[in-house]
Amino acid sequence: MSWYQKEISLDSSSRGFHLVTEVVVSQFPELKKIKIGLMHIFIKHTSASITLNENYDPDVRSDMEKYFSKTVKENEPWYDHNSEGPDDMPAHIKSTLIGNSLTIPITNGHLNLGTWQGIYLCEHRNNGGSRKIIVTIFGEEKN
């Protein structure tokens, strides 16, 4: 049974959905040692989130941003929390709708993702800055 945990800083990115699979996986050469296990990815913020979705067509990422920004509107007259600007409360809501962590199976030394699955960073602020994630992998080692 092995445990590895790292904090990774993701570079500032524009508001929207961004593919970060390689940025995460490349930090974990230890994946190769694990026969059966899990990778847990956790974002330490309440105005950004992470999800899995289609890893090929960039239109999926831009349509996703359009959907969430049309559905969770800025400047609703009933928002009381808006001290940081019109993207503030919508970012908190999107973060709870999408979620702050992912858990992905590890099988024979690799993440067991579907062919079309990629890890997305979802940046909900206009100027969110760099984002911290904590990645934990654990499992049974190969003989």
Add this chain to the structure above:
Amino acid sequence: MSWYQKEISLDSSSRGFHLVTEVVVSQFPELKKIKIGLMHIFIKHTSASITLNENYDPDVRSDMEKYFSKTVKENEPWYDHNSEGPDDMPAHIKSTLIGNSLTIPITNGHLNLGTWQGIYLCEHRNNGGSRKIIVTIFGEEKN
């Protein structure tokens, strides 16, 4: 400390929400050996998802399908990703709204679900075909 992992193919199902608790649990007689642990269920697709919800009244499943299909509409003029038909981009959005994995506690050899909780496969495509899930159970064995 024990680990078990299996890939399970779920039969093709119609668009909507389907109860699959027994299909999953019946594959894991090893549950009985575990005193404290977790079951992780992961769907390897970006147009279907899994969730826990009410396991008794089928109206909950059909109302759930109505809610998600009314909220995430087909044929929005601003979708750019629609090469696979009108149910394509809505399926990706629903998949991120609902999520692609579940983690459920194991206690004294059983899944520790509430009385009314069941595992749902959420099929967002009209013809999604068979779906693959990876189920991992791990924990401390009984003496």
Add this chain to the structure above:
Amino acid sequence: MSWYQKEISLDSSSRGFHLVTEVVVSQFPELKKIKIGLMHIFIKHTSASITLNENYDPDVRSDMEKYFSKTVKENEPWYDHNSEGPDDMPAHIKSTLIGNSLTIPITNGHLNLGTWQGIYLCEHRNNGGSRKIIVTIFGEEKN
């Protein structure tokens, strides 16, 4: 490798979003022993949920309740499942939108939450009563 699991009863709370970080963490003095690990929190209900969000301004919690109650409306004419009242089916939908479990990294004896992250109980019923959660912590012990 250590495992600890407890069932915790959360007191009845009004419909809305409530900060419960301290109620949960104070039950686990064992956190101190763990160098790298995870805490899993699971709610045994289909009409309440849990999430992480902003832990400082109570307006975030009340805006969150307003958003979800405006988005998932009561008394939709197409609901078939409404035997328990107008808050019944909306509570099931919100529970699937937000989710029933959280997994949080443990690092050097502490939950590795961001500065502004707190654990929310999301009560979707008008009179939901007491709610049961199962909390599991596991990981590698310090030397």
